[in-house]
Amino acid sequence: METDAQPSSVPPSIVVAASSSSTPSMPAAAAPEPRGGPTPSPLPCPAPASGPEDATSAGPADNNRTSSSSSSSSSDSESEHEPKPTIRHPKLLLKIQDLAHPGTAKFFRAVPDPGAVLAEAVDNIDRHLYCSPDGSQKPKKKFHAPPTRSVTLVLRDMDGVAYTTGSEIDNDHKEIHFSLRYIDHIRPESRLAAEIRGVLTHELVHCYQWDARRTCPGGLIEGVADWVRLCCDLGPPHWRRGTEGSWDKGYDHTAYFLQYLETRFGPGTVQAVNAKLRRHEYRGDAFWRELLGMPVEELYADYVKAVKGGEGDGKGIRIQNIGNDVLCTMCPSFCSSPFP
Numbered sequence: 639m640e641t642d643a644q645p646s647s648v649p650p651s652i653v654v655a656a657s658s659s660s661t662p663s664m665p666a667a668a669a670p671e672p673r674g675g676p677t678p679s680p681l682p683c684p685a686p687a688s689g690p691e692d693a694t695s696a697g698p699a700d701n702n703r704t705s706s707s708s709s710s711s712s713s714d715s716e717s718e719h720e721p722k723p724t725i726r727h728p729k730l731l732l733k734i735q736d737l738a739h740p741g742t743a744k745f746f747r748a749v750p751d752p753g754a755v756l757a758e759a760v761d762n763i764d765r766h767l768y769c770s771p772d773g774s775q776k777p778k779k780k781f782h783a784p785p786t787r788s789v790t791l792v793l794r795d796m797d798g799v800a801y802t803t804g805s806e807i808d809n810d811h812k813e814i815h816f817s818l819r820y821i822d823h824i825r826p827e828s829r830l831a832a833e834i835r836g837v838l839t840h841e842l843v844h845c846y847q848w849d850a851r852r853t854c855p856g857g858l859i860e861g862v863a864d865w866v867r868l869c870c871d872l873g874p875p876h877w878r879r880g881t882e883g884s885w886d887k888g889y890d891h892t893a894y895f896l897q898y899l900e901t902r903f904g905p906g907t908v909q910a911v912n913a914k915l916r917r918h919e920y921r922g923d924a925f926w927r928e929l930l931g932m933p934v935e936e937l938y939a940d941y942v943k944a945v946k947g948g949e950g951d952g953k954g955i956r957i958q959n960i961g962n963d964v965l966c967t968m969c970p971s972f973c974s975s976p977f978p
């Protein structure tokens with residue numbers, strides 16, 4: 639499968655070290671995870687229809703991660719009950735391939751400090767995918783993140799919205815390609831900052847999620863990325879709980895389904911999905927039966943019934959009257975989500 643066009647012939651570019659925290663040397667990959675070379679997108683990056691979004695996949699490898707202080711949101715004086723970061727902040731780089739593009743000026747007007755925005759997004763991903771909802775640290779061996787060492791944000795003129803790929807160095811070095819054309823056309827302009835942050839969060843999740851050694855359905859990969867975006871209250875206004883199509887249609891469609899599972903089975907359910915994708919290749923029926931005790935199709939049928947009927951799923955879960963709001967059980971402690 640192909641992603642958006644790769645940068646073949648490009649104008650002179652500027653590379654800036656946007657931000658970095660400690661980037662310790664990582665041991666050579668111990669596990670025989672697939673690595674190197676660009677990671678093809680599990681789903682094609684859709685052209686922006688009425689709104690935002692998309693992109694690609696990650697190609698993790700296997701290594702222990704240790705905690706490291708972050709540069710943005712956490713401070714030394716914070717309570718010891720704050721969740722300790724699991725993801726070590728990557729080296730963050732910025733590459734601008736067209737300074738004269740109108741999208742470039744809009745990007746910096748909306749996001750004057752992209753390094754801080756990316757660092758905050760990494761923290762949010764850590765909290766939602768790797769830290770316990772109660773702030774305690776999970777066993778590192780089970781819940782550690784892929785050992786992404788650097789992330790280069792490439793702003794360039796291209797079709798689509800954005801995608802993430804492994805760099806030419808190796809798969810622990812990621813590149814997020816973000817379309818200046820798309821940024822230039824975000825409307826209304828008051829949504830620029832939120833949309834850019836949402837897309838960056840989605841793409842960064844691809845740098846830190848597991849993909850069952852590339853056997854995970856693309857729709858689940860994209861759903862997890864949008865689920866994190868949803869939990870960060872960065873979902874665009876046009877997102878809706880969809881009941882058409884299968885559970886793994888991807889993006890916000892699957893994100894809302896994952897949110898339902900999080901509500902039904904408790905905080906940490908999506909973390910468990912992600913953790914299971916680290917350890918094993920994806921085997922659909924066994925995957926969900928082992929994790930949640932029933933086939934995913936059955937769970938999705940319950941979800942559709944609950945959304946359509948608004949009368950719950952018969953198992954104590956009610957999603958009536960919450961519309962498209964994010965009912966994120968983890969947000970109260972981690973995000974600025976207004977939901978109680």
Ligand SMILES: [Zn+2]
Nearest residue numbers: 692693694860
């Ligand atoms: Zn994506």
